[in-house]
Amino acid sequence: MMKKLVLILKSKLVWIALGGALFGVLFSLGVYEGLHRTSDDRFCIVCHEMKPMVAAYRNDVHGGAGKSGIKVTCVTCHLPQDNVLGYIFTKAKNGVVEGAIHFFGNVDAIDWQANRVNKDHFVKDEGCILCHVNYRDNANISEKGRSMHAHYASLKNTDQAVGCASCHAEVGHQGLRSMLNYYHPEYDYYKGKLDKYKDAVEKKLAEEMK
Amino acid sequence: MSNKETMSRRDALKLGALSTAGLAMLSATNAMAAAPTEKDVKFDEEYDVIVIGTGFAGLAAAAKAAERGYKVLILEKMGRIGGNSVINGGGMAVPNSTWQKKYGIQDSGELFIKDCLKAGLGINHVELLETIVKRAQDALDFSIKCGAKWQDVKPAWFGGHSVARSLVTDNMSGSGVIKPMHEFVEKLPGCKIMTRTKMDDFVMSADGTSVVGVTARINYRFDPKLFSDDIENKTGEKKVYKAKKGVVLASGGFSMDKMFRKLQDPRLVEDMDATNHDGATAGALLKAFQIGAMPVHIDWIQQGPWASPDERGFGVAPLLTQQGLFKFGIAVDVRNGKRFMNEMADRKTRADAEYVILREAPKTYPVTLGTYNTFEEQIYPIIEKGLTGGVMKKFDTLDALAANYKIPADALKATVKKYNEDVKNGVEDEFKKQTLKGDSLKELKGGDPIDMKGPFYAIRLVPKPHHTMGGLQINTKAQVISGNTGKPIPGLFAAGEVTGGTHGASRLGTVAVTDCLTFGLIAGENI
Amino acid sequence: MRSKKTLFTVGFFVILSAVSFLIASEGSPPQASPHVAMTPELKEKYPIKAHHAKLSLRCTDCHEKQGDNPEDFKAIGDEGCLSCHKTKQYLADRLKFMDALHVNPHNSIHDGPKLYCDECHNEHKPSDNMCLSCHSNDVKIWMRKTP
Numbered sequence: 091m092m093k094k095l096v097l098i099l100k101s102k103l104v105w106i107a108l109g110g111a112l113f114g115v116l117f118s119l120g121v122y123e124g125l126h127r128t129s130d131d132r133f134c135i136v137c138h139e140m141k142p143m144v145a146a147y148r149n150d151v152h153g154g155a156g157k158s159g160i161k162v163t164c165v166t167c168h169l170p171q172d173n174v175l176g177y178i179f180t181k182a183k184n185g186v187v188e189g190a191i192h193f194f195g196n197v198d199a200i201d202w203q204a205n206r207v208n209k210d211h212f213v214k215d216e217g218c219i220l221c222h223v224n225y226r227d228n229a230n231i232s233e234k235g236r237s238m239h240a241h242y243a244s245l246k247n248t249d250q251a252v253g254c255a256s257c258h259a260e261v262g263h264q265g266l267r268s269m270l271n272y273y274h275p276e277y278d279y280y281k282g283k284l285d286k287y288k289d290a291v292e293k294k295l296a297e298e299m300k
Numbered sequence: 301m302s303n304k305e306t307m308s309r310r311d312a313l314k315l316g317a318l319s320t321a322g323l324a325m326l327s328a329t330n331a332m333a334a335a336p337t338e339k340d341v342k343f344d345e346e347y348d349v350i351v352i353g354t355g356f357a358g359l360a361a362a363a364k365a366a367e368r369g370y371k372v373l374i375l376e377k378m379g380r381i382g383g384n385s386v387i388n389g390g391g392m393a394v395p396n397s398t399w400q401k402k403y404g405i406q407d408s409g410e411l412f413i414k415d416c417l418k419a420g421l422g423i424n425h426v427e428l429l430e431t432i433v434k435r436a437q438d439a440l441d442f443s444i445k446c447g448a449k450w451q452d453v454k455p456a457w458f459g460g461h462s463v464a465r466s467l468v469t470d471n472m473s474g475s476g477v478i479k480p481m482h483e484f485v486e487k488l489p490g491c492k493i494m495t496r497t498k499m500d501d502f503v504m505s506a507d508g509t510s511v512v513g514v515t516a517r518i519n520y521r522f523d524p525k526l527f528s529d530d531i532e533n534k535t536g537e538k539k540v541y542k543a544k545k546g547v548v549l550a551s552g553g554f555s556m557d558k559m560f561r562k563l564q565d566p567r568l569v570e571d572m573d574a575t576n577h578d579g580a581t582a583g584a585l586l587k588a589f590q591i592g593a594m595p596v597h598i599d600w601i602q603q604g605p606w607a608s609p610d611e612r613g614f615g616v617a618p619l620l621t622q623q624g625l626f627k628f629g630i631a632v633d634v635r636n637g638k639r640f641m642n643e644m645a646d647r648k649t650r651a652d653a654e655y656v657i658l659r660e661a662p663k664t665y666p667v668t669l670g671t672y673n674t675f676e677e678q679i680y681p682i683i684e685k686g687l688t689g690g691v692m693k694k695f696d697t698l699d700a701l702a703a704n705y706k707i708p709a710d711a712l713k714a715t716v717k718k719y720n721e722d723v724k725n726g727v728e729d730e731f732k733k734q735t736l737k738g739d740s741l742k743e744l745k746g747g748d749p750i751d752m753k754g755p756f757y758a759i760r761l762v763p764k765p766h767h768t769m770g771g772l773q774i775n776t777k778a779q780v781i782s783g784n785t786g787k788p789i790p791g792l793f794a795a796g797e798v799t800g801g802t803h804g805a806s807r808l809g810t811v812a813v814t815d816c817l818t819f820g821l822i823a824g825e826n827i
Numbered sequence: 828m829r830s831k832k833t834l835f836t837v838g839f840f841v842i843l844s845a846v847s848f849l850i851a852s853e854g855s856p857p858q859a860s861p862h863v864a865m866t867p868e869l870k871e872k873y874p875i876k877a878h879h880a881k882l883s884l885r886c887t888d889c890h891e892k893q894g895d896n897p898e899d900f901k902a903i904g905d906e907g908c909l910s911c912h913k914t915k916q917y918l919a920d921r922l923k924f925m926d927a928l929h930v931n932p933h934n935s936i937h938d939g940p941k942l943y944c945d946e947c948h949n950e951h952k953p954s955d956n957m958c959l960s961c962h963s964n965d966v967k968i969w970m971r972k973t974p
Contacts, residue, residue, distance in 0.1 A: 234891075234910045241888065250883045257882065257911070260921070271924035279688075279968045284927055379943045380957075386937040387961060475937050496943075524960070578960060612963035689964030 125181070129165040132299060137188075139197040142273045145291045146263035148298065153262070167217040167262055203270050210253035213262075218254045335502045335591050338512050343542040347373040347492075349827055350514055350543040351550060352499045352584055355385035356474065356816035357796030357823075358550035359481040360439065363446055364824025365548075366488040373541055374485070375514070377498040378522055378579045382478040383552050384797075387577060387614070390469035390476050391456065391810035392817070394436045399467055403454040407463050409433035416811065419460045419646060420769075420804020423597070428802040431776045432811075432818050439817040440467070447480025458809040459622075460646065466810040474813065496520050498536060499584055502547065502591055502792070511591070511791035513542040522579055527570070528559050530583030546791035548823045549780070550816075553768035553797035554582035555601065561765060564599035567655050569662075574765040575604060575614040585798055588772050593792070594783040596800030597770035602807055603763035605641075605650035609665055610760055611691045617759050620686050621668055623679055625759060628749035629670020630719055633657050637702070637711030639719070640666065642731035648806050651763035658762070665760040667705050671751045686759070695756045705758065720748040767807050771800035778823035793827055795819035861895035863887055869897060873951045876974060889950070908944045915940040930969040932958060947973050 098104055127133060131153070135144045147153035147164070154161040169184075170176040191197060219225065225239050238257065245251050260266055272288040275281050348370035351362045358374060366372045380386070394400075395412035413429045444450070449470040457464035469476025485491050498520040503513035517536025526532045554560050555574040560582040562568050574580070589595055606626070608617035625631075626643035633640045641653035657666055675683060686692035695701040698716065702709035722729050750756075772794045773781040779788035796816040803811065863869075863886040875884065887893075889907055890900040905915075912918060918933045919940040925931035932947070934940050935958070946957045954973035958966045 232910075238888070238911070241883075245883060252882050265920070265923060267921060268924035275924075277968065277970070280924070280928065284924060287924070287927060379946050380938050381941070382937070471936055473936050475939075479939055610964075612959070613961035615961070615964070685965065688968060691964060 125178070128181070128185070130161075130163045134164050135295070135299065137192050137197070139192070139200065141292070141295060142202070142269035143263055143266065144299075145295055146260075146266040146269040148295075150260075150262055150264040155264075162217075162221070162262075166220065167213055169217075170214055171216045171220055198274075202274065203267060203276055206259075206266075209255040209259070213253060213255035215254050218261075335504050335587070336515065337504045337506055337508060338542075339506050341503055341513075341515065341540045343513060344539045345373070346542040346544065347371045348543070348545045349373070349548065349824075350375065350541055350546075351548045352514070353383065353550035353552055353796070353798075354381045354478075354482070354493065354495075355383045355550060355552055355796060356477060356813055357798075357820035358548070359446075359478065359485055360442065360817050360820030361548040361550060361793070361795055361824040361827070362491060363481060363485050363488070364442070364821050365545075365827055366485065366491045368824070369490075370545060370827075371490040372485075372488075372492070373543075374491070374493045375497045375499050375516055376493065376495045377520060378577075379496055381482050381493070381495065382475065383579060384474075384576050385813075385816070386473065386475040386478050388474040388813075390471065390473045390813075391458065391466045392440065392450075392468075392813040393458065393461065393466045393808070393810040394440050394455075394814060395433055395465055397437055397440060397455070397465065397467065399450075399455050400463075400465060405455060405464055407465055411462050412465070415460060415462050416802075416808055417804065419806045419808045421806065422804065424804030425596070425801030427776055428774070428815075428819075431822070432802070432814055435818045435822065436814050439814065439821045442821050443477050443481065443817055446477075446484040448477040449480075450476075456810075460808045477813075477817075494518065496522075496536075497539075498522075498533075499551075499587075500538075501587055503540065503542075504591065505791075509790060511543070511547050511789060513540060514547060515540050524578040528557070528581075529579075530557070530581050530586075531559075543791065546793055546827045548778075548820075548827060549584055549588060549772070549792065549794040549798055550796045550820060550823075551584035551798050553580050553771070554585060555580050555765035555768055557581040557583075560586070561601060561768075564770075565601050567659065568601070568765060572764070573607075573609070573612060573762075575607060576765070585771060588780060588792070588794070588798075591789065591792075592782040592784045593789060593794075594773035594781045595770065596773045597804070598768075598800065600769040600803075600805050601765050602647060602767040602769060602803075603651040604766040605647055605654055605761065605763050607762055607764035608691050608759050609663075609762040611689065614764075615691060616682050616686045616689065617691050617761075619679055619682050620675075620692055620757075621759055621761070624675045624683075625668045625670040625757060627670075628674040629668060629757075630715065630750070631666055631668040631761060632707065632712060632715060633666055634664055634705050634707045635661065637707045637709075637715055639715060639729075639731065642733045643668065644733055645731075646806060647766075654761055654763050665762050667707065667758050667760055669701060669750075669756055669758040671754060671756055673747060673751060674749070674757075683757075692757055692759050695758065696754055698752075698754075698756060701756050701758055705760070716750050716752070720750060720752075723749050767803075767812060768797060769800060769803040769805065769807055771798045773801060774799045774819070776822075777826045778819045779826070793823040795823045861887055863895050863897060873897060875950060878974060879950070902945065905944050908948070915942075925969070928969070930965075932956070932970060932973075 131144045131147060134140045149155055152162045152167075165177075165181070169180050225231070226236070226243060228236075231239070242252060242254075255261065263269075269291065270276075271280065272284045272291060275284060349362070349365045349372045351358045351365070351372060351374045354374055354376040358376075362372050362374050376383075393412075395407050395409055397407075400407050409430070412433055413426065416429055417424055417426070440450075450467045451470055453468075455464045456466040456468060458466045482493075486493060497516055497518045500515045500517060502511050503515060504510065505512050516539050518539055520533070520536035523529055523533055523535075553576065555576040556578055557580070558570045562570065604614075604618060606618040606621040608615060611617060629643070630639050631641060631643050632638060635657075640657065641650050643650070654666055657664065683692070687694060693701075693704065695704065698713055699709050701707070702712045719729065721727075774794050775781060775788060777788075778793045778795050778799075780792040780794045781787065782789045796819065797812065799815075799819065802815050865885070869886075873886075886897055886900070887895070889903050890897075891903075891907075893900050909915070915933065919926075919931060922931045922933055926934055929936050933942075942957070946955070948954050956966055956970075956973045958969075
């Protein structure tokens, strides 16, 4: 028995294999940690322009404000969930593009409220369905809700397809419009008059996300 | 111009009857010209008390009646609750109030009545004023019981009052009373409010003497685009409701009734605005006349001289003129650049002066102007509103101002020069303006009332109907009196602006809320 | 020996899937509504708002239980609107930033969140703004055109 063991240990192949395995584990761990740490609100808020979105998210059931305190990370809804490679590729692409805009562009001039017309594009339905699997036949949903979900299902994969967010406009970010207005008022009349609300939001964020 | 001072009650009755007859003929196309009796109808639902209107008076009456255990139905023709009562400034004058006692203000019922009689040119029905003096504190307490919150500050001093006696709601709006009272009434068992439900007519007893119910239309939709909604609007489905104890009419005034108001004051042309909401019409008032109710002071319509044609309704102009441009500034006739009135006189005097100009030259609205020192700090936010909204304009020079309003520039400058000089020399102006005497001058701190260095602010003026002092005659128990018998019409009560006599020729500010809440409470107590 | 096992296993799974199917069909999607054929004439006579058209909503999605002839349809009232738009308080909260300056049309100082939807909002004709009946000069500063 011992002779066999020594022979195995002397073999280069085994060491290469073990080394490869260790490297694979470390690499996977690295990728995992990298992905994981860039997936939640603590990361996203590093870019200050995301503050109103994170603040609204934290007031939402999906951001932990519900009874159970369950949280869904930003990427679950905002990155593709049906394909790991698609997920990683989109994440990397967004990182580069958004990073470039943050450092070289003028982020404070972005009209976020106007951009919400594109919410179907950046809210991924498969993210919602990861949890809300039984949206078609959950008896706790009203009859009207279920008939609208049937309508949604009938339009899937057609050119009139709608997204979850087409109707559920504030899910994930409760009070988003108001938050955005505290930071970037839609109308001149409000400019300078909502500052105390913005300050209250900033204070709360600073305390909660120390 | 009608000679108001000598119009007698008989004339008012004649005029009222004439317009009633005219309207009756017009409404002959309707099913019935006269009120139906209980023999002609079949009741859909039965109640103890039916209240028409959800303003201060209506809700107070309903709340009191329901508190006493009655089953109350409240009909509101508009989609929103409250009518004029939710769009006002929330001020209530209470003589001898607990507030006055707390803040050390000496007042008396006699002084309150004296003030009202002075503004009312002495034709007020004093027994109604005496009732207010006796019961206003009760009405205030009742409003608080229903949830109204009044600011815990020294009462405000409104124009025409001898002492400060006006309380203001927390949110500075009548809705500060209406919203909680509405919730209070909704929670009371046996109380039902139906909006978009229009009272069409009274249902009389078989012998025609008493009011036993009303006919109405549910799913009625008021249409502000119609010339006379009361006559032309046919929406809704007919219902008949029985009122075993009686009906309280709290349908408000008629400042926005283009037809009826013009009959009383022909200067009120059809396209004239008012400070009131669109639904302030005379329909229900006329139905009461038709069953014999006695009319009082119908053609006394108070018009606010502080309003502007450049905005709808009350707007911001009244604050900017009354607490600003009128104080130290002047108002001029744009045709000749001269002053034409005492800018701080009572409402009627100023409105009449403005009408003199408008009768001669329709739509050449007079202009009031002043400079920066005429505004107090607390209305600076309103100045911004006035300028952004376009009601008030700002000019660097008097020439620019004159050019904008087509006023002869030299004449205007001469007027301003003389005005400033008179104040400096202590000479009383031709209109005997009070604010340029004595203590008020100290606020000017030695400067000119219109500082020639500018900038200058200007607002165009037009009188706007604000309150209809006249209406149904009531006794001190809020019972409506019949012109046929001289006695109360059994089953008919009324409170608020739909009644007449309390305010006489001209109402004092913040006394309307008192009148409405007090007599609403009394109606609810006596029905 | 083998065939008995197979039979047993197959049978077990058949019954299992049948039971699962029965359980799953407890809360099934509701019945399909009557169908209204959408013609260009109908579209012109009863246009719908862009934000509803974007969702490809059909006549019967709002006019539920009213048959299939658009000429017979009646206004759906507050209840109808709120069957999707939740509650008046929720709508007031969505415009919370306007409360700061007391210009929230869904929570005005006069009426609170208690107005009828159709005081302002119409589906098949342009909407109104009730605030304009008095605040003629200010409304355009506070908010956009009523959807």
